[in-house]
Amino acid sequence: MKCYKNFTFIILASLILSSHLYNLVNADDSEVDDETAFSYKEETGKGPREWGKINPHWRVCGIGKLQSPIDLLNQRVQVLPALGKLKRDYKPAPAVVKNRGHDICVWWRGDAGKMNINGTVYKLLQCHWHTPSEHTFNGSSYEMELHLVHLSSDGKLAVTGIVYEYGRPDPFLSKLLHHIKSLGKEEKEVGIVNPGDIKFGSRKYYRYIGSLTVPPCTEGVIWTIGKKVRTVSREQVRALKEEVHDGYEKNARPTNELNGRPIWFYSPFHGEN
Template identity: 35%
Template sequence: MSGFSRRRVLQSLAISGALCPICTALIGSPALAQSAGAHAGPHWTYEGEGGPDQWGELSPEFKVCSLGFEQTPIDIQGAIRAQLSGVSPMFQPLPLKILHNGHTIQVNCAPGSVTYIDGQRFDLLQFHFHHPSEHLLSGQSFDLEVHFVHKSSAGQLAVLGVFFKSGAENPGLAPIWAAMPQEETPETDTGVTISPADLLPVERGFFRYQGSLTTPPCSEGVLWTVFKQPIEASPGQIEQFAKLFPTNARPVQGMNRRFLLESI
């Protein structure tokens, strides 16, 4: 393949509008909530009975968890460096509406926060956390990972992933952790205002690939952006989440000849 042709292929893959039709079907369906691990369908877990190796057998609706070829998370390595037009989160302060859904801590977001990916607008719906990180970076796991789940007006899903490493206390996490429910609860409006932008890295280099939801039904056609630079959380903050969720991370999945792009 010539350099010019290869570049055209990479550009078209950067944000292919041909995300699978599942994305459109996700609008208004339980599958979108499932991106944060909400309850729907058969009981599933992260370990033991009903664990990730059994998800595809728990329900016909979960079959893609075991049969899909574009599953998330992945071990991020061997990326192709490409000239990508970038990712522009524009997050606004918002009321802290928090829930413990049995699988993670989730913050539901009021309208107004968006991310532009190659010029396409995606509205921020919610964000949630995993311990340890679901993605690996060249085989390395991080202490936490936050996923910002977005949807476009056309129904495409896009998720931004940010790693946490042990270090200084994170002020952006402080109000969320202070309100963190200790057991499964519905959404609670805490009356506190938070700034999701505080949970983004300063440097905005990233990796991009086509993947899936990381919980059942594992629907594919999700545009993933994972930032290279981790942010910090204190050992105490990491331990606080880990006590509630010792493991809520799906094991890495095969790349299966997908393109993994890295911003230059």
């Protein structure tokens, strides 16, 4: 009976991760680029608590039950070995660095590779940074979070998050820092950028179903958050804050209620040969 229950749970998890139980986000519902329409400061009247009222297309920001980010609390986590190791296959490709006002973004113009989740291929589109981190670990926030945004052939999104604390410079950001510091308000061709330089540092990760963390906050995004907290220098974080538009130096949305969602955790030391 115990084996049957475990098998049933794994099948249910697979169904959820395959998005049969959720309506996943489409590319048409991707992140808004006009940062003037929203703010991270509540005193402006356009802060996170008001996002759902600013635009009818952003209504889910206020009423959604699958919102991101969340607090990754140990007591809520379910270890699920069936998730398996992350299947990422990134490769160097031409890219631009873009100041979107509310964040700094690297957008790949060529084929930068992919990741595979539950048999579905998600192509890497872009990465961007939030300061401080948006996801928290057991209530603790960190200095920075990197998001890698992936798109499937049928328009669904999967985002990978990596959290950073102050320490040694991040090697990936080091290669882009001089471009970021001279970016201004435009986008800049930066040649070939290798997303493979972005390191997890551990095979352990969290997985849950959430949303975009900026308007329109569309739900159904498959989130993968690395367990290991990596390091970034103060200079690197300062450069990101100085280049975004005034008022967006702290561009992290507060955490949201879990609302009964499962958080899965993969570790190679749980049930893997």
